[in-house]
Amino acid sequence: MDGFSFCISNSETKEPILFSKYNFSNSIKTPELLLEEIIKIFNSDKDLQQDFSSVFAIHQNNLATLVPNQLFDRNNLAPYLNYTVKTLKTDFITYDVLDTTSASNVYIPYVNINNYLFQNFGEFEYKHHSTVLIDKLLSYSKENSEQQFFVYVSQNELDIVICKEGKLIFYNSFSYSTKEDFIYYILFTAEQLEMDPDSFQLTFIGDIEKESDLYLITYAYVRNIHFMNTINNFFADSEDFTNHANFILIS
Incomplete structure:
Protein backbone atom coordinates (compact mmCIF):
# COMPACT_ATOMS: atom_id res chain seq x y z
CA MET A 1 0.00 0.00 0.00
CA ASP A 2 3.01 2.36 0.19
CA GLY A 3 4.54 1.86 -3.23
CA PHE A 4 4.93 -0.02 -6.48
CA SER A 5 8.08 -1.39 -8.08
CA PHE A 6 8.82 -3.53 -11.10
CA CYS A 7 11.72 -5.27 -12.75
CA ILE A 8 12.02 -6.25 -16.42
CA SER A 9 14.29 -9.25 -17.07
CA ASN A 10 15.59 -11.14 -20.06
CA SER A 11 13.24 -14.11 -20.48
CA GLU A 12 16.07 -16.47 -21.48
CA THR A 13 18.95 -15.50 -19.19
CA LYS A 14 16.74 -14.17 -16.33
CA GLU A 15 19.16 -11.25 -16.01
CA PRO A 16 17.51 -7.95 -14.96
CA ILE A 17 17.39 -5.25 -17.61
CA LEU A 18 15.48 -2.44 -15.90
CA PHE A 19 14.22 -1.64 -12.41
CA SER A 20 11.86 1.14 -11.33
CA LYS A 21 10.24 2.08 -8.04
CA TYR A 22 7.41 4.42 -7.09
CA ASN A 23 7.06 5.47 -3.45
CA PHE A 24 3.73 6.93 -2.35
CA SER A 25 4.00 9.91 0.03
CA ASN A 26 1.30 8.38 2.24
CA SER A 27 0.25 4.78 2.64
CA ILE A 28 -2.83 4.08 0.51
CA LYS A 29 -5.90 3.32 2.63
CA THR A 30 -7.92 0.99 0.39
CA PRO A 31 -7.32 -1.43 -2.51
CA GLU A 32 -9.61 0.78 -4.65
CA LEU A 33 -7.38 3.82 -4.16
CA LEU A 34 -4.32 1.66 -4.72
CA LEU A 35 -5.68 0.57 -8.09
CA GLU A 36 -6.14 4.23 -9.08
CA GLU A 37 -2.44 4.86 -8.37
CA ILE A 38 -1.39 1.73 -10.28
CA ILE A 39 -3.46 2.78 -13.31
CA LYS A 40 -1.78 6.22 -13.28
CA ILE A 41 1.65 4.56 -13.26
CA PHE A 42 0.78 2.19 -16.10
CA ASN A 43 -0.63 5.06 -18.16
CA SER A 44 2.47 7.21 -17.74
CA ASP A 45 5.35 4.70 -17.70
CA LYS A 46 6.29 3.62 -21.23
CA ASP A 47 8.32 0.66 -19.92
CA LEU A 48 5.10 -0.95 -18.68
CA GLN A 49 3.36 -0.54 -22.03
CA GLN A 50 5.27 -3.34 -23.75
CA ASP A 51 4.47 -6.94 -24.59
CA PHE A 52 6.03 -9.41 -22.16
CA SER A 53 6.52 -13.15 -22.56
CA SER A 54 5.50 -13.67 -18.92
CA VAL A 55 4.39 -11.61 -15.94
CA PHE A 56 4.88 -12.40 -12.25
CA ALA A 57 3.22 -10.23 -9.59
CA ILE A 58 4.11 -10.09 -5.89
CA HIS A 59 1.53 -8.85 -3.38
CA GLN A 60 3.05 -7.29 -0.28
CA ASN A 61 0.75 -7.05 2.73
CA ASN A 62 0.32 -8.54 6.22
CA LEU A 63 -2.82 -10.49 5.31
CA ALA A 64 -1.14 -13.89 5.41
CA THR A 65 -0.28 -16.83 7.64
CA LEU A 66 1.88 -19.94 7.28
CA VAL A 67 0.26 -23.36 7.74
CA PRO A 68 2.20 -26.66 8.06
CA ASN A 69 1.20 -28.95 5.21
CA GLN A 70 0.09 -31.72 7.57
CA LEU A 71 -2.56 -29.31 8.94
CA PHE A 72 -3.45 -27.73 5.59
CA ASP A 73 -6.80 -28.11 3.82
CA ARG A 74 -6.94 -26.14 0.58
CA ASN A 75 -10.75 -26.39 0.55
CA ASN A 76 -11.13 -24.58 3.87
CA LEU A 77 -8.77 -21.59 3.85
CA ALA A 78 -10.66 -18.90 5.80
CA PRO A 79 -10.21 -20.38 9.31
CA TYR A 80 -6.43 -20.13 9.02
CA LEU A 81 -6.66 -16.33 8.81
CA ASN A 82 -9.39 -15.76 11.39
CA TYR A 83 -7.03 -15.53 14.36
CA THR A 84 -4.60 -13.04 12.83
CA VAL A 85 -6.40 -11.15 10.05
CA LYS A 86 -9.72 -9.33 9.95
CA THR A 87 -11.49 -10.97 7.00
CA LEU A 88 -14.73 -10.25 5.18
CA LYS A 89 -17.06 -12.81 3.64
CA THR A 90 -16.36 -11.24 0.25
CA ASP A 91 -12.56 -11.61 0.54
CA PHE A 92 -10.84 -13.87 -1.96
CA ILE A 93 -8.43 -16.13 -0.09
CA THR A 94 -5.76 -18.16 -1.82
CA TYR A 95 -2.47 -19.89 -0.99
CA ASP A 96 1.08 -20.53 -2.18
CA VAL A 97 2.94 -23.78 -1.69
CA LEU A 98 6.44 -23.00 -0.46
CA ASP A 99 9.24 -24.67 -2.41
CA THR A 100 11.74 -24.91 0.44
CA THR A 101 9.71 -26.07 3.46
CA SER A 102 6.68 -28.21 4.22
CA ALA A 103 4.19 -25.37 4.56
CA SER A 104 1.64 -23.36 2.61
CA ASN A 105 1.09 -19.62 2.79
CA VAL A 106 -2.60 -18.62 3.06
CA TYR A 107 -3.29 -14.99 2.16
CA ILE A 108 -5.60 -12.36 0.68
CA PRO A 109 -4.26 -10.86 -2.55
CA TYR A 110 -5.42 -7.55 -4.03
CA VAL A 111 -7.97 -9.02 -6.44
CA ASN A 112 -8.69 -5.72 -8.19
CA ILE A 113 -4.98 -5.34 -8.98
CA ASN A 114 -4.90 -8.90 -10.30
CA ASN A 115 -7.92 -8.18 -12.50
CA TYR A 116 -6.23 -5.07 -13.89
CA LEU A 117 -3.03 -6.99 -14.66
CA PHE A 118 -5.07 -9.71 -16.36
CA GLN A 119 -6.76 -7.09 -18.56
CA ASN A 120 -3.33 -5.77 -19.55
CA PHE A 121 -1.32 -8.96 -19.94
CA GLY A 122 -3.63 -11.97 -19.90
CA GLU A 123 -2.59 -14.98 -17.80
CA PHE A 124 0.09 -14.32 -15.20
CA GLU A 125 1.53 -15.78 -12.00
CA TYR A 126 1.35 -14.19 -8.57
CA LYS A 127 2.53 -14.93 -5.02
CA HIS A 128 2.63 -13.32 -1.61
CA HIS A 129 5.84 -11.46 -0.78
CA SER A 130 6.53 -13.63 2.27
CA THR A 131 6.46 -16.77 0.09
CA VAL A 132 9.17 -15.34 -2.16
CA LEU A 133 11.14 -13.99 0.80
CA ILE A 134 11.13 -17.25 2.79
CA ASP A 135 11.97 -19.42 -0.23
CA LYS A 136 14.89 -17.17 -1.18
CA LEU A 137 16.26 -16.98 2.37
CA LEU A 138 16.02 -20.72 3.00
CA SER A 139 17.89 -21.38 -0.25
CA TYR A 140 20.43 -18.69 0.69
CA SER A 141 21.05 -20.15 4.16
Missing part, protein backbone atom coordinates in the same frame (compact mmCIF):
# COMPACT_ATOMS: atom_id res chain seq x y z
CA LYS A 142 21.09 -23.88 3.45
CA GLU A 143 24.89 -24.14 3.63
CA ASN A 144 25.16 -22.11 6.85
CA SER A 145 25.32 -24.08 10.09
CA GLU A 146 24.70 -20.99 12.23
CA GLN A 147 21.22 -19.84 13.16
CA GLN A 148 20.44 -16.79 10.99
CA PHE A 149 18.23 -13.86 11.93
CA PHE A 150 16.91 -11.91 8.91
CA VAL A 151 14.85 -8.71 9.12
CA TYR A 152 13.11 -7.50 5.96
CA VAL A 153 12.16 -3.83 6.39
CA SER A 154 9.30 -2.00 4.67
CA GLN A 155 7.90 1.45 5.36
CA ASN A 156 5.51 0.36 8.13
CA GLU A 157 6.14 -3.40 8.36
CA LEU A 158 8.98 -5.74 9.23
CA ASP A 159 9.23 -9.43 8.44
CA ILE A 160 11.46 -11.57 10.65
CA VAL A 161 12.77 -14.85 9.24
CA ILE A 162 14.98 -17.12 11.34
CA CYS A 163 16.49 -20.22 9.78
CA LYS A 164 19.36 -22.65 10.04
CA GLU A 165 20.84 -24.89 7.36
CA GLY A 166 17.90 -24.21 5.04
CA LYS A 167 15.26 -25.03 7.68
CA LEU A 168 12.69 -22.47 8.78
CA ILE A 169 12.66 -21.88 12.53
CA PHE A 170 10.48 -18.75 12.76
CA TYR A 171 8.56 -16.33 10.55
CA ASN A 172 6.29 -13.44 11.46
CA SER A 173 5.29 -10.00 10.19
CA PHE A 174 4.83 -6.97 12.45
CA SER A 175 3.45 -3.46 11.94
CA TYR A 176 5.43 -0.58 13.45
CA SER A 177 5.08 3.20 13.59
CA THR A 178 8.11 4.18 15.69
CA LYS A 179 11.72 3.05 15.98
CA GLU A 180 10.88 1.82 19.49
CA ASP A 181 8.20 -0.49 18.06
CA PHE A 182 10.73 -1.72 15.54
CA ILE A 183 13.42 -2.73 18.03
CA TYR A 184 10.83 -4.17 20.43
CA TYR A 185 9.71 -6.80 17.91
CA ILE A 186 13.30 -7.76 17.12
CA LEU A 187 14.31 -8.11 20.78
CA PHE A 188 11.06 -9.86 21.74
CA THR A 189 11.55 -12.44 18.99
CA ALA A 190 15.17 -12.99 20.03
CA GLU A 191 14.11 -13.43 23.66
CA GLN A 192 11.43 -16.00 22.78
CA LEU A 193 13.97 -18.04 20.83
CA GLU A 194 16.67 -17.59 23.50
CA MET A 195 19.00 -15.81 21.10
CA ASP A 196 21.57 -13.52 22.71
CA PRO A 197 21.66 -10.02 21.08
CA ASP A 198 25.38 -9.85 21.88
CA SER A 199 26.19 -12.95 19.88
CA PHE A 200 23.70 -13.70 17.05
CA GLN A 201 24.10 -12.12 13.64
CA LEU A 202 21.25 -9.96 12.33
CA THR A 203 21.00 -9.42 8.58
CA PHE A 204 18.99 -6.49 7.27
CA ILE A 205 17.15 -6.60 3.95
CA GLY A 206 14.78 -4.07 2.42
CA ASP A 207 14.18 -0.37 3.03
CA ILE A 208 16.87 0.42 5.61
CA GLU A 209 20.29 2.07 5.44
CA LYS A 210 23.16 2.48 7.91
CA GLU A 211 22.36 6.16 8.57
CA SER A 212 18.70 5.52 9.43
CA ASP A 213 17.16 5.77 12.91
CA LEU A 214 15.99 2.15 12.60
CA TYR A 215 19.54 0.93 12.05
CA LEU A 216 20.98 3.09 14.83
CA ILE A 217 18.51 1.94 17.49
CA THR A 218 19.03 -1.69 16.46
CA TYR A 219 22.81 -1.29 16.72
CA ALA A 220 22.37 0.00 20.27
CA TYR A 221 20.99 -3.42 21.28
CA VAL A 222 22.32 -5.94 18.73
CA ARG A 223 26.09 -6.21 18.30
CA ASN A 224 26.46 -8.05 15.01
CA ILE A 225 24.57 -6.42 12.13
CA HIS A 226 25.18 -6.48 8.43
CA PHE A 227 23.26 -6.04 5.18
CA MET A 228 22.40 -8.90 2.86
CA ASN A 229 25.16 -9.70 0.37
CA THR A 230 23.30 -10.61 -2.81
CA ILE A 231 24.77 -12.59 -5.67
CA ASN A 232 23.33 -10.17 -8.22
CA ASN A 233 25.15 -6.80 -8.41
CA PHE A 234 22.63 -5.10 -10.66
CA PHE A 235 22.65 -1.97 -8.46
CA ALA A 236 26.42 -1.85 -7.91
CA ASP A 237 26.80 1.48 -9.74
CA SER A 238 23.46 2.97 -8.73
CA GLU A 239 23.17 6.03 -6.48
CA ASP A 240 19.42 5.48 -6.03
CA PHE A 241 19.04 1.76 -5.26
CA THR A 242 20.89 -0.93 -3.32
CA ASN A 243 20.95 -4.70 -3.78
CA HIS A 244 19.77 -5.50 -0.26
CA ALA A 245 16.82 -3.08 -0.55
CA ASN A 246 15.33 -4.91 -3.53
CA PHE A 247 16.14 -8.49 -2.56
CA ILE A 248 12.66 -9.85 -3.28
CA LEU A 249 12.61 -8.66 -6.89
CA ILE A 250 16.32 -8.89 -7.69
CA SER A 251 18.82 -11.12 -5.91
Whole structure:
Protein backbone atom coordinates (compact mmCIF):
# COMPACT_ATOMS: atom_id res chain seq x y z
CA MET A 1 0.00 0.00 0.00
CA ASP A 2 3.01 2.36 0.19
CA GLY A 3 4.54 1.86 -3.23
CA PHE A 4 4.93 -0.02 -6.48
CA SER A 5 8.08 -1.39 -8.08
CA PHE A 6 8.82 -3.53 -11.10
CA CYS A 7 11.72 -5.27 -12.75
CA ILE A 8 12.02 -6.25 -16.42
CA SER A 9 14.29 -9.25 -17.07
CA ASN A 10 15.59 -11.14 -20.06
CA SER A 11 13.24 -14.11 -20.48
CA GLU A 12 16.07 -16.47 -21.48
CA THR A 13 18.95 -15.50 -19.19
CA LYS A 14 16.74 -14.17 -16.33
CA GLU A 15 19.16 -11.25 -16.01
CA PRO A 16 17.51 -7.95 -14.96
CA ILE A 17 17.39 -5.25 -17.61
CA LEU A 18 15.48 -2.44 -15.90
CA PHE A 19 14.22 -1.64 -12.41
CA SER A 20 11.86 1.14 -11.33
CA LYS A 21 10.24 2.08 -8.04
CA TYR A 22 7.41 4.42 -7.09
CA ASN A 23 7.06 5.47 -3.45
CA PHE A 24 3.73 6.93 -2.35
CA SER A 25 4.00 9.91 0.03
CA ASN A 26 1.30 8.38 2.24
CA SER A 27 0.25 4.78 2.64
CA ILE A 28 -2.83 4.08 0.51
CA LYS A 29 -5.90 3.32 2.63
CA THR A 30 -7.92 0.99 0.39
CA PRO A 31 -7.32 -1.43 -2.51
CA GLU A 32 -9.61 0.78 -4.65
CA LEU A 33 -7.38 3.82 -4.16
CA LEU A 34 -4.32 1.66 -4.72
CA LEU A 35 -5.68 0.57 -8.09
CA GLU A 36 -6.14 4.23 -9.08
CA GLU A 37 -2.44 4.86 -8.37
CA ILE A 38 -1.39 1.73 -10.28
CA ILE A 39 -3.46 2.78 -13.31
CA LYS A 40 -1.78 6.22 -13.28
CA ILE A 41 1.65 4.56 -13.26
CA PHE A 42 0.78 2.19 -16.10
CA ASN A 43 -0.63 5.06 -18.16
CA SER A 44 2.47 7.21 -17.74
CA ASP A 45 5.35 4.70 -17.70
CA LYS A 46 6.29 3.62 -21.23
CA ASP A 47 8.32 0.66 -19.92
CA LEU A 48 5.10 -0.95 -18.68
CA GLN A 49 3.36 -0.54 -22.03
CA GLN A 50 5.27 -3.34 -23.75
CA ASP A 51 4.47 -6.94 -24.59
CA PHE A 52 6.03 -9.41 -22.16
CA SER A 53 6.52 -13.15 -22.56
CA SER A 54 5.50 -13.67 -18.92
CA VAL A 55 4.39 -11.61 -15.94
CA PHE A 56 4.88 -12.40 -12.25
CA ALA A 57 3.22 -10.23 -9.59
CA ILE A 58 4.11 -10.09 -5.89
CA HIS A 59 1.53 -8.85 -3.38
CA GLN A 60 3.05 -7.29 -0.28
CA ASN A 61 0.75 -7.05 2.73
CA ASN A 62 0.32 -8.54 6.22
CA LEU A 63 -2.82 -10.49 5.31
CA ALA A 64 -1.14 -13.89 5.41
CA THR A 65 -0.28 -16.83 7.64
CA LEU A 66 1.88 -19.94 7.28
CA VAL A 67 0.26 -23.36 7.74
CA PRO A 68 2.20 -26.66 8.06
CA ASN A 69 1.20 -28.95 5.21
CA GLN A 70 0.09 -31.72 7.57
CA LEU A 71 -2.56 -29.31 8.94
CA PHE A 72 -3.45 -27.73 5.59
CA ASP A 73 -6.80 -28.11 3.82
CA ARG A 74 -6.94 -26.14 0.58
CA ASN A 75 -10.75 -26.39 0.55
CA ASN A 76 -11.13 -24.58 3.87
CA LEU A 77 -8.77 -21.59 3.85
CA ALA A 78 -10.66 -18.90 5.80
CA PRO A 79 -10.21 -20.38 9.31
CA TYR A 80 -6.43 -20.13 9.02
CA LEU A 81 -6.66 -16.33 8.81
CA ASN A 82 -9.39 -15.76 11.39
CA TYR A 83 -7.03 -15.53 14.36
CA THR A 84 -4.60 -13.04 12.83
CA VAL A 85 -6.40 -11.15 10.05
CA LYS A 86 -9.72 -9.33 9.95
CA THR A 87 -11.49 -10.97 7.00
CA LEU A 88 -14.73 -10.25 5.18
CA LYS A 89 -17.06 -12.81 3.64
CA THR A 90 -16.36 -11.24 0.25
CA ASP A 91 -12.56 -11.61 0.54
CA PHE A 92 -10.84 -13.87 -1.96
CA ILE A 93 -8.43 -16.13 -0.09
CA THR A 94 -5.76 -18.16 -1.82
CA TYR A 95 -2.47 -19.89 -0.99
CA ASP A 96 1.08 -20.53 -2.18
CA VAL A 97 2.94 -23.78 -1.69
CA LEU A 98 6.44 -23.00 -0.46
CA ASP A 99 9.24 -24.67 -2.41
CA THR A 100 11.74 -24.91 0.44
CA THR A 101 9.71 -26.07 3.46
CA SER A 102 6.68 -28.21 4.22
CA ALA A 103 4.19 -25.37 4.56
CA SER A 104 1.64 -23.36 2.61
CA ASN A 105 1.09 -19.62 2.79
CA VAL A 106 -2.60 -18.62 3.06
CA TYR A 107 -3.29 -14.99 2.16
CA ILE A 108 -5.60 -12.36 0.68
CA PRO A 109 -4.26 -10.86 -2.55
CA TYR A 110 -5.42 -7.55 -4.03
CA VAL A 111 -7.97 -9.02 -6.44
CA ASN A 112 -8.69 -5.72 -8.19
CA ILE A 113 -4.98 -5.34 -8.98
CA ASN A 114 -4.90 -8.90 -10.30
CA ASN A 115 -7.92 -8.18 -12.50
CA TYR A 116 -6.23 -5.07 -13.89
CA LEU A 117 -3.03 -6.99 -14.66
CA PHE A 118 -5.07 -9.71 -16.36
CA GLN A 119 -6.76 -7.09 -18.56
CA ASN A 120 -3.33 -5.77 -19.55
CA PHE A 121 -1.32 -8.96 -19.94
CA GLY A 122 -3.63 -11.97 -19.90
CA GLU A 123 -2.59 -14.98 -17.80
CA PHE A 124 0.09 -14.32 -15.20
CA GLU A 125 1.53 -15.78 -12.00
CA TYR A 126 1.35 -14.19 -8.57
CA LYS A 127 2.53 -14.93 -5.02
CA HIS A 128 2.63 -13.32 -1.61
CA HIS A 129 5.84 -11.46 -0.78
CA SER A 130 6.53 -13.63 2.27
CA THR A 131 6.46 -16.77 0.09
CA VAL A 132 9.17 -15.34 -2.16
CA LEU A 133 11.14 -13.99 0.80
CA ILE A 134 11.13 -17.25 2.79
CA ASP A 135 11.97 -19.42 -0.23
CA LYS A 136 14.89 -17.17 -1.18
CA LEU A 137 16.26 -16.98 2.37
CA LEU A 138 16.02 -20.72 3.00
CA SER A 139 17.89 -21.38 -0.25
CA TYR A 140 20.43 -18.69 0.69
CA SER A 141 21.05 -20.15 4.16
CA LYS A 142 21.09 -23.88 3.45
CA GLU A 143 24.89 -24.14 3.63
CA ASN A 144 25.16 -22.11 6.85
CA SER A 145 25.32 -24.08 10.09
CA GLU A 146 24.70 -20.99 12.23
CA GLN A 147 21.22 -19.84 13.16
CA GLN A 148 20.44 -16.79 10.99
CA PHE A 149 18.23 -13.86 11.93
CA PHE A 150 16.91 -11.91 8.91
CA VAL A 151 14.85 -8.71 9.12
CA TYR A 152 13.11 -7.50 5.96
CA VAL A 153 12.16 -3.83 6.39
CA SER A 154 9.30 -2.00 4.67
CA GLN A 155 7.90 1.45 5.36
CA ASN A 156 5.51 0.36 8.13
CA GLU A 157 6.14 -3.40 8.36
CA LEU A 158 8.98 -5.74 9.23
CA ASP A 159 9.23 -9.43 8.44
CA ILE A 160 11.46 -11.57 10.65
CA VAL A 161 12.77 -14.85 9.24
CA ILE A 162 14.98 -17.12 11.34
CA CYS A 163 16.49 -20.22 9.78
CA LYS A 164 19.36 -22.65 10.04
CA GLU A 165 20.84 -24.89 7.36
CA GLY A 166 17.90 -24.21 5.04
CA LYS A 167 15.26 -25.03 7.68
CA LEU A 168 12.69 -22.47 8.78
CA ILE A 169 12.66 -21.88 12.53
CA PHE A 170 10.48 -18.75 12.76
CA TYR A 171 8.56 -16.33 10.55
CA ASN A 172 6.29 -13.44 11.46
CA SER A 173 5.29 -10.00 10.19
CA PHE A 174 4.83 -6.97 12.45
CA SER A 175 3.45 -3.46 11.94
CA TYR A 176 5.43 -0.58 13.45
CA SER A 177 5.08 3.20 13.59
CA THR A 178 8.11 4.18 15.69
CA LYS A 179 11.72 3.05 15.98
CA GLU A 180 10.88 1.82 19.49
CA ASP A 181 8.20 -0.49 18.06
CA PHE A 182 10.73 -1.72 15.54
CA ILE A 183 13.42 -2.73 18.03
CA TYR A 184 10.83 -4.17 20.43
CA TYR A 185 9.71 -6.80 17.91
CA ILE A 186 13.30 -7.76 17.12
CA LEU A 187 14.31 -8.11 20.78
CA PHE A 188 11.06 -9.86 21.74
CA THR A 189 11.55 -12.44 18.99
CA ALA A 190 15.17 -12.99 20.03
CA GLU A 191 14.11 -13.43 23.66
CA GLN A 192 11.43 -16.00 22.78
CA LEU A 193 13.97 -18.04 20.83
CA GLU A 194 16.67 -17.59 23.50
CA MET A 195 19.00 -15.81 21.10
CA ASP A 196 21.57 -13.52 22.71
CA PRO A 197 21.66 -10.02 21.08
CA ASP A 198 25.38 -9.85 21.88
CA SER A 199 26.19 -12.95 19.88
CA PHE A 200 23.70 -13.70 17.05
CA GLN A 201 24.10 -12.12 13.64
CA LEU A 202 21.25 -9.96 12.33
CA THR A 203 21.00 -9.42 8.58
CA PHE A 204 18.99 -6.49 7.27
CA ILE A 205 17.15 -6.60 3.95
CA GLY A 206 14.78 -4.07 2.42
CA ASP A 207 14.18 -0.37 3.03
CA ILE A 208 16.87 0.42 5.61
CA GLU A 209 20.29 2.07 5.44
CA LYS A 210 23.16 2.48 7.91
CA GLU A 211 22.36 6.16 8.57
CA SER A 212 18.70 5.52 9.43
CA ASP A 213 17.16 5.77 12.91
CA LEU A 214 15.99 2.15 12.60
CA TYR A 215 19.54 0.93 12.05
CA LEU A 216 20.98 3.09 14.83
CA ILE A 217 18.51 1.94 17.49
CA THR A 218 19.03 -1.69 16.46
CA TYR A 219 22.81 -1.29 16.72
CA ALA A 220 22.37 0.00 20.27
CA TYR A 221 20.99 -3.42 21.28
CA VAL A 222 22.32 -5.94 18.73
CA ARG A 223 26.09 -6.21 18.30
CA ASN A 224 26.46 -8.05 15.01
CA ILE A 225 24.57 -6.42 12.13
CA HIS A 226 25.18 -6.48 8.43
CA PHE A 227 23.26 -6.04 5.18
CA MET A 228 22.40 -8.90 2.86
CA ASN A 229 25.16 -9.70 0.37
CA THR A 230 23.30 -10.61 -2.81
CA ILE A 231 24.77 -12.59 -5.67
CA ASN A 232 23.33 -10.17 -8.22
CA ASN A 233 25.15 -6.80 -8.41
CA PHE A 234 22.63 -5.10 -10.66
CA PHE A 235 22.65 -1.97 -8.46
CA ALA A 236 26.42 -1.85 -7.91
CA ASP A 237 26.80 1.48 -9.74
CA SER A 238 23.46 2.97 -8.73
CA GLU A 239 23.17 6.03 -6.48
CA ASP A 240 19.42 5.48 -6.03
CA PHE A 241 19.04 1.76 -5.26
CA THR A 242 20.89 -0.93 -3.32
CA ASN A 243 20.95 -4.70 -3.78
CA HIS A 244 19.77 -5.50 -0.26
CA ALA A 245 16.82 -3.08 -0.55
CA ASN A 246 15.33 -4.91 -3.53
CA PHE A 247 16.14 -8.49 -2.56
CA ILE A 248 12.66 -9.85 -3.28
CA LEU A 249 12.61 -8.66 -6.89
CA ILE A 250 16.32 -8.89 -7.69
CA SER A 251 18.82 -11.12 -5.91
